[in-house]
Amino acid sequence: MSVLLDVRDLRIEFHTSEGIGRAVNGIDLSVDERQIMGIVGESGSGKSVIASGLVNLVNPPGKIVSGTVMYRGRDLLREPDRSLQRIRGREIGLIVQNAKSALNPLIPIGRQLANAIRAHGTRDAQAAADHAILMLEKVGIPDPVMRLHSYPHQLSGGIAQRVMIAMALSSNPRLLIADEPTSGLDVTIQAQILDLIHTLVHELHSATFLITRDLGIIAQHCESIAVLYAGLIIEQAPVRVFFRHPTHPYSEALIKSVATTRERGRRLLPGTSPNIYDLPGGCPLNPRCPLVQPICREAMPGLQETSPGHFVRCHVRALESN
Amino acid sequence: MRARSYVFRRLILLIPQVLGVTTVVFILVRLLPGDPAYLIAGSLATQDVINSIREHLGLNRPIWEQYLIYLGNVARGDLGRSWLTSSQVLEDVLRRLPATLELITLALILAFCIALPLGMMTALRPRGIADRVASGYGMLAVAMPDFWWALILVFVLFGKFQIVPAPIGRIDIALSPPPHVTGMYVVDSLLDGDWRRLQSSVAHLMLPAFTLAFVYAGPILKMTRATMSQALLGNFIMYARASGLPRSVVTRYALRNALLPVITMTGITYGYLIGGAVLIEQIFAWGGLGQYAVQAITSSDYMAVSGVVLATTVFSLLVYLAMDLLYLAVDPRIRY
Amino acid sequence: MGLNSRYLRYLVRTQPTALVGAIIVTLAIVLAVVGPVIGPFDARTAYPGNQLQPPSLRHLMGTDSNGMDVFSRVIASPRTDLTIAILGTLGAIVLGVPLGLIAGYYRGFLSELLMRMSDIVQSFPVFLLGMALVVVTGQEIKNVVYVVATINCPIYVRLVRSQVLFLRERPFIEAARALGGRDRWLIREHILPNSIGPVVANASITIGWAILLTAGLSFIGAGVRVPTPEWGSMIAVGAKNVYTGEWWPSVFPGVALAVTVLGFALLGEALVHVTDPTRR
Numbered sequence A: 001m002s003v004l005l006d007v008r009d010l011r012i013e014f015h016t017s018e019g020i021g022r023a024v025n026g027i028d029l030s031v032d033e034r035q036i037m038g039i040v041g042e043s044g045s046g047k048s049v050i051a052s053g054l055v056n057l058v059n060p061p062g063k064i065v066s067g068t069v070m071y072r073g074r075d076l077l078r079e080p081d082r083s084l085q086r087i088r089g090r091e092i093g094l095i096v097q098n099a100k101s102a103l104n105p106l107i108p109i110g111r112q113l114a115n116a117i118r119a120h121g122t123r124d125a126q127a128a129a130d131h132a133i134l135m136l137e138k139v140g141i142p143d144p145v146m147r148l149h150s151y152p153h154q155l156s157g158g159i160a161q162r163v164m165i166a167m168a169l170s171s172n173p174r175l176l177i178a179d180e181p182t183s184g185l186d187v188t189i190q191a192q193i194l195d196l197i198h199t200l201v202h203e204l205h206s207a208t209f210l211i212t213r214d215l216g217i218i219a220q221h222c223e224s225i226a227v228l229y230a231g232l233i234i235e236q237a238p239v240r241v242f243f244r245h246p247t248h249p250y251s252e253a254l255i256k257s258v259a260t261t262r263e264r265g266r267r268l269l270p271g272t273s274p275n276i277y278d279l280p281g282g283c284p285l286n287p288r289c290p291l292v293q294p295i296c297r298e299a300m301p302g303l304q305e306t307s308p309g310h311f312v313r314c315h316v317r318a319l320e321s322n
Numbered sequence B: 001m002r003a004r005s006y007v008f009r010r011l012i013l014l015i016p017q018v019l020g021v022t023t024v025v026f027i028l029v030r031l032l033p034g035d036p037a038y039l040i041a042g043s044l045a046t047q048d049v050i051n052s053i054r055e056h057l058g059l060n061r062p063i064w065e066q067y068l069i070y071l072g073n074v075a076r077g078d079l080g081r082s083w084l085t086s087s088q089v090l091e092d093v094l095r096r097l098p099a100t101l102e103l104i105t106l107a108l109i110l111a112f113c114i115a116l117p118l119g120m121m122t123a124l125r126p127r128g129i130a131d132r133v134a135s136g137y138g139m140l141a142v143a144m145p146d147f148w149w150a151l152i153l154v155f156v157l158f159g160k161f162q163i164v165p166a167p168i169g170r171i172d173i174a175l176s177p178p179p180h181v182t183g184m185y186v187v188d189s190l191l192d193g194d195w196r197r198l199q200s201s202v203a204h205l206m207l208p209a210f211t212l213a214f215v216y217a218g219p220i221l222k223m224t225r226a227t228m229s230q231a232l233l234g235n236f237i238m239y240a241r242a243s244g245l246p247r248s249v250v251t252r253y254a255l256r257n258a259l260l261p262v263i264t265m266t267g268i269t270y271g272y273l274i275g276g277a278v279l280i281e282q283i284f285a286w287g288g289l290g291q292y293a294v295q296a297i298t299s300s301d302y303m304a305v306s307g308v309v310l311a312t313t314v315f316s317l318l319v320y321l322a323m324d325l326l327y328l329a330v331d332p333r334i335r336y
Numbered sequence C: 001m002g003l004n005s006r007y008l009r010y011l012v013r014t015q016p017t018a019l020v021g022a023i024i025v026t027l028a029i030v031l032a033v034v035g036p037v038i039g040p041f042d043a044r045t046a047y048p049g050n051q052l053q054p055p056s057l058r059h060l061m062g063t064d065s066n067g068m069d070v071f072s073r074v075i076a077s078p079r080t081d082l083t084i085a086i087l088g089t090l091g092a093i094v095l096g097v098p099l100g101l102i103a104g105y106y107r108g109f110l111s112e113l114l115m116r117m118s119d120i121v122q123s124f125p126v127f128l129l130g131m132a133l134v135v136v137t138g139q140e141i142k143n144v145v146y147v148v149a150t151i152n153c154p155i156y157v158r159l160v161r162s163q164v165l166f167l168r169e170r171p172f173i174e175a176a177r178a179l180g181g182r183d184r185w186l187i188r189e190h191i192l193p194n195s196i197g198p199v200v201a202n203a204s205i206t207i208g209w210a211i212l213l214t215a216g217l218s219f220i221g222a223g224v225r226v227p228t229p230e231w232g233s234m235i236a237v238g239a240k241n242v243y244t245g246e247w248w249p250s251v252f253p254g255v256a257l258a259v260t261v262l263g264f265a266l267l268g269e270a271l272v273h274v275t276d277p278t279r280r
Helices: A047-054 A081-087 A109-119 A125-138 A157-169 A187-204 A215-221 A239-244 A249-258 A294-298 A315-321 B002-030 B036-041 B047-057 B063-076 B089-124 B129-143 B146-160 B185-192 B195-232 B235-242 B247-276 B278-283 B289-298 B302-330 C005-014 C016-038 C070-105 C109-123 C126-137 C141-168 C171-178 C183-220 C231-243 C248-275
Strands: A003-016 A019-032 A036-040 A062-071 A092-095 A175-179 A207-212 A224-229 A232-238 A304-307 A310-312
Touching: A003 A047, A003 A207, A019 A036, A019 A047, A019 A062, A019 A207, A019 A232, A036 A047, A036 A215, A047 A062, A047 A175, A047 A207, A092 A157, A109 A125, A109 A157, A125 A157, A157 A187, A175 A187, A187 A207, A187 A215, A207 A215, A215 A239, A215 A249, A224 A239, A224 A249, A232 A239, A232 A249, A294 A315, A304 A315, A310 A315, B002 B063, B002 B302, B002 C109, B002 C126, B089 B129, B089 B185, B089 B195, B089 B247, B089 B278, B089 B289, B089 B302, B129 B195, B129 C248, B146 B195, B146 B278, B146 C231, B146 C248, B185 B195, B195 B247, B195 B278, B235 B247, B247 B278, B247 B289, B247 B302, B247 C126, B278 B289, B278 C126, B278 C183, B289 B302, B289 C126, B302 C109, B302 C126, C016 C070, C016 C248, C070 C109, C070 C141, C070 C183, C070 C231, C070 C248, C109 C141, C126 C141, C126 C183, C141 C183, C171 C183, C183 C231, C183 C248, C231 C248
Parallel strands: A036 A207, A036 A224, A092 A175, A175 A207
Antiparallel strands: A003 A019, A003 A062, A224 A232, A232 A310, A304 A310
């Protein structure tokens, strides 16, 4: 299967009164056609900004400072807005968290959905309306014809999310970027939404970037995983391999933090998440890492392939595997 | 439906508001210097005449009785008699209202037509030349005293270049006003099909309206720019762009959301102008409410003062009500 | 938010107009203090026989129809205008902030009443109200100050109230309450410091408006009396001369007025932008 989206050395900074925040510090990612890739990280890891970075929609004070995002032979970060507009939505769909604030509060959702469908190629108003109803059915919204006239604030969180999924998938995009699609939803609804996404992308043969804080979601739905810390990918592997042999100390701690009861009360990693305005030199985990060595404070480790398809960014682990 | 109860509540609210305003006006007017009976009677009157006028005006009654009488009168539409003009205050006000309305309505429409497109354009193209010019204009217009600007414009456009007629009233001195339908000369001339009067009244209206528009477009421009740029950075705009919606649709989305505070501000400006145009009215001898108010205040014509302040405040309240209702119509979040 | 140099540099970089505003404001304040003294002529004395002289080296801005030197009067005016505007704004704040705190913190009847009263004051046509109040109380400077304070008071009541309402819901206030913090202490230690930012920022803008209001009132004869130097009344005195071509008695004070108000407005806008809590 060929590579659909290839990200190289993406760097995004925030210029504010507190200084320069380095949110994304050189990320290499690629997703193949029809592959579902999970990206996991805590707050401050940069995952929230990656989604908008991929489609070149980073708003000030954020700024994409370098990198390339190759999609079908074109660098999305250097394409003019006109051609980007044809790709966004139509070929690359986006789902964000908090659907209610992503939809225009003054316009009924049916019209918003139809607008999106028309923007993606369907000229005829009636055909667009029909397609809108079809999509609402597809995402499991009861009574779609009535729902067309609802306003976003009248919808529950779960329904609003389904509407957004309908919008994102209405044109059979080749890639879906799902940025924390279930944050803020009830746990039962979360499962439903994720299953829905999984089913649909499978049906539409779309590739997916699933960005989340929740390892469980990735374990259940993704084929490969990338772990983010301080704006860098610190481990990347197929999902099964990852959960069986988590190699990076941060990944280990992350998995352990999901484990229940017996580990309670123990601080897994001392310290707190990194401050993007003031990142430590060398490996960003060095102030907290149980395996820290002098070299970790001086040099940034590169991504090393410790076993086939399994990449880790750690001096110590890299040495061990050699 | 929530909307209906909202409208109802809002209308009901008007009553205590008007009541409150009436009370404040009553208190205010009590404080005006000068004995009204003395002023009405004239300086040659005897004490008896003055006393009987006091009796007639009810000035000897306890204050709360006077208050109630006043309230009763106002409710009936009786705002008293102006000692200066010797006519009913209500009549005076109604006679002068159209002049002010004509002026401020045109001024506001002009201001809106200048400010809105400019504000939109500059929000869409930040840091361009248009943006700098617009933001400079916005800042300057807010700081500029309208009366001074009027003088400058009169000096330049009338004094030096003679493009506009002399600032002495609403229509050429040689012409009599058109037959009264609304009281607004432009409208009435139009209705009468009288081109000469139409031309003259429009010519006289142009400069004062434009002066007001120039100055008051400033805050509207700043507001439009601010709300529009903020709307453009909003979550749903980012999502709309991410969904591949074309620029025209995205702009429409942003504008719709940005428009509400702008409309509110325009309404507030309109309410302000009914009293705020007084300086311009003075300069152009407009014969509107503002001038009447100044006369009344400086000559302690206390019925006239209370009448004018009451009338203009009620006007503002009605304008604010209209704004709230407009908001209701546009924003579905309040409706449902 | 500390006032360190990095922050100041950021401020200047993003808001260059703030610098212009600050310079103008400083100049105005300096003139308010020394203006009446440093003028070449006395600002209150008329020199008959010297009327309507065009600008020259002796009279930098010419003389008006009373024979007074325009330049000296222009630079003497800030003392009048700024005094009224600053004192009036301070009055509005001193009155409005506590009322706003009460209205925001203690819900219920008192709060509603305060807001309704505020509404009523604000629904009056500002200019007419100002005019009426000044005439009623007498045309002295201190009365104009009271009028400015009264008219602008509701703005601060509203401002502080919405700040308080916003802060009430913040977790740290709830936490402090849960720890048993008494209301008055909470207001003093937590709510007040957080509310002050927007108040200070708006103060500059209010001062600008107050100067315009004073000038407008004086123009129409309901403000400061001649011969006190004040830009508005100077413009009024020169108004009739504008039509006959002697522009200087009105134009110079007008420019000074506009520039000063602009300065306060620019400074105020920059401060508002910077203290806006929703940007944190």
